[in-house]
Amino acid sequence: MRHASGANHFPAVRRAIPIAVAAASGLALLAGCAAAPRLFVSDQADMSFYRRVAVLPFSNLSPDRFAGERVTRAFITELIIAHPFEVIEPSEFAASLEKVGGEPNVEGRYDPDKLKDAAAKAEANGIIRGAVTEYSTQRAGGDDFPAVSFDVELLDAATQRVVWRISINRRGHGRVPVFGGPSERTFGRLTQDACADAVAHLRAKAF
Numbered sequence: 465m466r467h468a469s470g471a472n473h474f475p476a477v478r479r480a481i482p483i484a485v486a487a488a489s490g491l492a493l494l495a496g497c498a499a500a501p502r503l504f505v506s507d508q509a510d511m512s513f514y515r516r517v518a519v520l521p522f523s524n525l526s527p528d529r530f531a532g533e534r535v536t537r538a539f540i541t542e543l544i545i546a547h548p549f550e551v552i553e554p555s556e557f558a559a560s561l562e563k564v565g566g567e568p569n570v571e572g573r574y575d576p577d578k579l580k581d582a583a584a585k586a587e588a589n590g591i592i593r594g595a596v597t598e599y600s601t602q603r604a605g606g607d608d609f610p611a612v613s614f615d616v617e618l619l620d621a622a623t624q625r626v627v628w629r630i631s632i633n634r635r636g637h638g639r640v641p642v643f644g645g646p647s648e649r650t651f652g653r654l655t656q657d658a659c660a661d662a663v664a665h666l667r668a669k670a671f
Contacts, residue, residue: 598611
């Protein structure tokens with residue numbers, strides 16, 4: 465059942481539930497087995513309400529200039545595969561933002577009111593945004609390996625409140641990480657696996 469406004473499905477007073485997920489050891493991280501994602505879900509949000517969702521380009525806090533774009537694309541791909549809701553074509557939502565003058569500022573921040581207006585034009589119930597915090601090569605025990613970390617959250621389009629938030633960290637195998645091929649030494653494969661794992665956890669606990 466679709467609700468008329470954000471207030472009906474997301475009360476003003478809410479209590480967030482952190483969902484406990486077991487963590488792997490530091491040695492497992494170096495072996496390519498990262499800690500399980502950390503997941504937070506609001507117990508006041510009606511998950512069935514979010515049927516059409518927009519995805520903003522992930523912000524990039526890593527040294528790699530293309531990391532935000534790569535993780536955004538990989539995450540959208542996994543959402544489309546899992547199909548928990550309709551994902552609005554990024555170019556379509558970008559056009560809605562442009563119509564309301566809601567493009568991000570020089571710091572990559574969006575005006576909340578303009579974001580809300582754009583969501584209304586695109587008929588989006590929710591907005592997904594994220595940040596890539598790590599996308600780099602690390603060294604341990606004489607080997608180099610790829611490392612990817614990012615956070616993703618779903619905001620209620622009407623209230624801008626957090627519906628769920630997930631944080632994931634992944635480390636690949638050495639020795640020299642590359643950008644092509646299927647091996648877990650590659651950033652592409654590691655990014656794909658990290659996004660698939662994040663969506664799988666969300667599907668089990670939030671969708």
